[in-house]
Amino acid sequence: MIKVAIDAMGGDNAPEEVVKGVVSAVKKSQDVQVFLVGRQDVVEPMLKASEFDTNKITVINAAEVIEASDHPVQAIRTKKDSSMAVGMKMVHNGEADAFISAGNSGALMVGAQVLVGREKGIDRAPFVCVLPHAKGTSLLLDAGANVDVRPEHIVTFAKLGTEYLEQSTGKKQPTVGLINIGTEETKGNELTKSAYELLKADGDINFIGNVEPTGLTAGAADILVCDGFTGNTIIKMYEGLGKLMLGTVKKSFKKSLMTKIGALLVKDSLKSELKPFDSHEYGGAPILGLKGLVMKTHGNAKEQEFTNTILQCVEYLNNRRDI
Amino acid sequence: MIKVAIDAMGGDNAPEEVVKGVVSAVKKSQDVQVFLVGRQDVVEPMLKASEFDTNKITVINAAEVIEASDHPVQAIRTKKDSSMAVGMKMVHNGEADAFISAGNSGALMVGAQVLVGREKGIDRAPFVCVLPHAKGTSLLLDAGANVDVRPEHIVTFAKLGTEYLEQSTGKKQPTVGLINIGTEETKGNELTKSAYELLKADGDINFIGNVEPTGLTAGAADILVCDGFTGNTIIKMYEGLGKLMLGTVKKSFKKSLMTKIGALLVKDSLKSELKPFDSHEYGGAPILGLKGLVMKTHGNAKEQEFTNTILQCVEYLNNRRDI
Numbered sequence: 001m002i003k004v005a006i007d008a009m010g011g012d013n014a015p016e017e018v019v020k021g022v023v024s025a026v027k028k029s030q031d032v033q034v035f036l037v038g039r040q041d042v043v044e045p046m047l048k049a050s051e052f053d054t055n056k057i058t059v060i061n062a063a064e065v066i067e068a069s070d071h072p073v074q075a076i077r078t079k080k081d082s083s084m085a086v087g088m089k090m091v092h093n094g095e096a097d098a099f100i101s102a103g104n105s106g107a108l109m110v111g112a113q114v115l116v117g118r119e120k121g122i123d124r125a126p127f128v129c130v131l132p133h134a135k136g137t138s139l140l141l142d143a144g145a146n147v148d149v150r151p152e153h154i155v156t157f158a159k160l161g162t163e164y165l166e167q168s169t170g171k172k173q174p175t176v177g178l179i180n181i182g183t184e185e186t187k188g189n190e191l192t193k194s195a196y197e198l199l200k201a202d203g204d205i206n207f208i209g210n211v212e213p214t215g216l217t218a219g220a221a222d223i224l225v226c227d228g229f230t231g232n233t234i235i236k237m238y239e240g241l242g243k244l245m246l247g248t249v250k251k252s253f254k255k256s257l258m259t260k261i262g263a264l265l266v267k268d269s270l271k272s273e274l275k276p277f278d279s280h281e282y283g284g285a286p287i288l289g290l291k292g293l294v295m296k297t298h299g300n301a302k303e304q305e306f307t308n309t310i311l312q313c314v315e316y317l318n319n320r321r322d323i
Numbered sequence: 324m325i326k327v328a329i330d331a332m333g334g335d336n337a338p339e340e341v342v343k344g345v346v347s348a349v350k351k352s353q354d355v356q357v358f359l360v361g362r363q364d365v366v367e368p369m370l371k372a373s374e375f376d377t378n379k380i381t382v383i384n385a386a387e388v389i390e391a392s393d394h395p396v397q398a399i400r401t402k403k404d405s406s407m408a409v410g411m412k413m414v415h416n417g418e419a420d421a422f423i424s425a426g427n428s429g430a431l432m433v434g435a436q437v438l439v440g441r442e443k444g445i446d447r448a449p450f451v452c453v454l455p456h457a458k459g460t461s462l463l464l465d466a467g468a469n470v471d472v473r474p475e476h477i478v479t480f481a482k483l484g485t486e487y488l489e490q491s492t493g494k495k496q497p498t499v500g501l502i503n504i505g506t507e508e509t510k511g512n513e514l515t516k517s518a519y520e521l522l523k524a525d526g527d528i529n530f531i532g533n534v535e536p537t538g539l540t541a542g543a544a545d546i547l548v549c550d551g552f553t554g555n556t557i558i559k560m561y562e563g564l565g566k567l568m569l570g571t572v573k574k575s576f577k578k579s580l581m582t583k584i585g586a587l588l589v590k591d592s593l594k595s596e597l598k599p600f601d602s603h604e605y606g607g608a609p610i611l612g613l614k615g616l617v618m619k620t621h622g623n624a625k626e627q628e629f630t631n632t633i634l635q636c637v638e639y640l641n642n643r644r645d646i
């Protein structure tokens with residue numbers, strides 16, 4: 001049985017959608033027990049409205065809530081009875097195998113390192129993001145947890161990403177590319193030039209060299225590694241440019257009666273082709289290198305994303321136990 | 324009269340398209356004299372096929388060519404009689420006001436700093452790029468010339484960008500944003516946090532704070548500043564994601580007979596709305612902070628882009644003289 005703690009109070013649609021997502025998850029999987037962490041007085045009445053196996057869901061009371069606007073470090077330090085802090089301590093104490101939250105990302109990253117704690121030998125825990133490209137998806141790490149890193153941290157990211165992809169999908173020896181502004185070995189800044197040498201020398205990584213952002217979108221590698229500043233820039237470019245280009249396409253559809261008719265004819269096909277670009281499709285994103293699994297879902301996640309993320313944790317942790 | 328030297332041998336379509344672009348430019352502007360720098364035996368016969376005022380175009384012989392595959396530093400050091408080296412030396416010596424090339428970008432950046440030389444007080448010369456967004460365009464600098472910078476260099480980029488935008492478009496006190504992974508003052512890596520303080524304290528810059536990549540694509544500031552690694556990552560994300568998303572739209576159009584008919588109806592409108600995303604629309608991109616103007620055009624530039632870039636130099640330098 002996989003034990004998953006979830007932040008009932010985190011995200012724009014908490015607690016309603018979290019509760020719904022949890023109820024769906026325990027109906028879909030026999031292997032999971034969920035701890036709904038949050039204000040008991042709010043969560044329990046919602047839960048009572050649904051039908052489910054009561055052995056599968058336990059409400060854990062936490063009186064405080066970390067708000068999206070709270071300062072991450074301060075929030076983790078002072079709100080000791082928040083749903084986030086209580087849930088992560090359960091992972092630290094071995095009472096839960098994983099913790100999921102749609103709440104304050106900064107606080108989750110800080111809490112992950114401070115309350116859950118890093119695995120032995122890991123001194124930076126990276127945040128992973130799934131990026132769609134021309135041929136499927138790649139994992140990008142670090143996507144924003146560590147903005148100032150040393151070259152050896154990038155090697156750690158490559159190893160953690162390789163292990164995660166192998167264990168979550170079964171893919172053997174996934175390819176690793178270093179995000180850089182040129183493909184040649186000599187290209188880049190001081191950080192990427194040093195990281196290149198270390199990655200090349202490491203026998204455990206299937207390193208294929210530098211990958212430019214243009215190569216990333218073409219699907220050059222299974223795993224892409226970089227510092228958290230660059231990684232966060234890349235995911236925000238996906239978000240911003242995606243929105244800008246879709247807005248442009250929509251604008252062109254509204255130009256005249258003729259384009260409006262044309263738009264009706266292509267709409268469904270376009271929607272289905274663009275589905276891989278909807279980041280909600282990929283569920284939660286893990287923070288790796290910790291003593292337990294911590295997953296972040298989108299701030300505006302709804303029922304289905306919470307359900308999928310719980311099931312994702314179950315699958316990954318089951319695979320991991322089998323190894 | 325503005326004197327523009329142009330690399331006849333640089334780019335995928337040299338020298339044919341360069342020669343055509345130069346001939347068009349001198350027909351369009353009375354204010355320009357062009358030096359076509361390159362192999363005289365190749366360029367002169369091409370020129371003879373066209374009609375134009377022979378006082379306006381002079382061929383300057385340069386026997387060597389810097390290839391796209393050449394190592395930038397080595398190329399500038401050893402190929403002293405290359406079209407690029409000869410053209411930039413003309414700017415250094417005051418024989419030309421500007422130099423334009425579609426050739427090896429790395430060599431152009433190195434040559435700009437070494438052969439043309441930096442303005443007094445400038446110790447990093449940034450590369451400028453025009454980025455389309457929801458409401459128009461912004462200037463991004465540094466777009467890739469300086470991959471490791473200190474916070475004070477970012478302030479230099481902000482000043483050079485402000486001056487350039489004011490002089491090339493007449494816009495007064497353009498807004499400057501710092502590319503960062505959060506909008507709050509405390510966000511970012513060591514470099515951006517320090518740069519924020521310096522930009523905020525500088526009275527000559529209309530600094531509006533941090534701009535995330537998502538804000539960039541929404542048109543948050545006239546000028547965006549960052550280190551050259553981040554800037555180059557951003558322009559390559561534009562290129563890569565633009566290609567990926569357009570490919571996806573096209574794929575959705577080919578799905579069935581119905582979508583093919585729909586595509587015919589929206590095609591022209593879509594093409595016209597997407598025009599601002601074609602980087603060729605913006606002509607050349609300058610390297611600023613030098614003793615003269617150096618402009619880079621796309622490697623695959625054709626006649627029109629060369630013409631536009633020449634006219635762009637003329638307009639900017641005329642405005643600058645008027646101030």
